[in-house]
Amino acid sequence: METQRILMRCLAVAVVLAAVIWTTTGSKKIESKNVCCTEVGQAEVTDPIISFRMQYENLPCVKAVIFETEQGEFCSDWRQPWVIRKIRQFLKDKPKYDET
Numbered sequence: 001m002e003t004q005r006i007l008m009r010c011l012a013v014a015v016v017l018a019a020v021i022w023t024t025t026g027s028k029k030i031e032s033k034n035v036c037c038t039e040v041g042q043a044e045v046t047d048p049i050i051s052f053r054m055q056y057e058n059l060p061c062v063k064a065v066i067f068e069t070e071q072g073e074f075c076s077d078w079r080q081p082w083v084i085r086k087i088r089q090f091l092k093d094k095p096k097y098d099e100t
Contacts, residue, residue, distance in 0.1 A: 035061075
């Protein structure tokens with residue numbers, strides 16, 4: 001009886017952890033109905049980046065970097081090291097126009 005109770009608790013904890021991991025991993029694509037990012041993804045955006053912009057926290061919107069790709073816009077966690085790398089690479093590769 002005690003063993004079954006322990007197993008049920010372990011199973012419940014495992015289900016909760018799996019749900020949390022499933023909802024917090026991966027890139028969070030902005031759906032057309034959303035005006036802003038209400039959650040961010042941790043996974044690196046691998047599609048070519050067309051542009052990016054910062055979104056500042058203004059609930060329900062969260063602080064995020066929004067990367068635009070041909071597949072759509074992705075809400076990314078601004079604290080991830082790969083986000084900074086992507087922004088730097090994008091700015092480095094961006095063509096510079098002579099204003100004269």
